[in-house]
Amino acid sequence: MTQGMRWGVLVMGVALLCGCSGMQPKAWQRGDLAQPEMAWDPDPVDAAIRQHTYDSKEAASGSATVGGGGCGCN
Numbered sequence: 734m735t736q737g738m739r740w741g742v743l744v745m746g747v748a749l750l751c752g753c754s755g756m757q758p759k760a761w762q763r764g765d766l767a768q769p770e771m772a773w774d775p776d777p778v779d780a781a782i783r784q785h786t787y788d789s790k791e792a793a794s795g796s797a798t799v800g801g802g803g804c805g806c807n
Contacts, residue, residue: 774780
């Protein structure tokens, strides 16, 4: 590879890496881009109920490494 070709590859690589760095959505575009399906928990109430049930079951049965139940007695 010649010296000029190396510089050309280097310049093209930098241009490709930096080309999309300034393409952040504007504040008014974020509402259009955000979709409910993309949320971690689309239904926060349902997620809170599931988490509460999970926590209650885990606290009552104890952990896999710690003996005792959720009542505080070991």
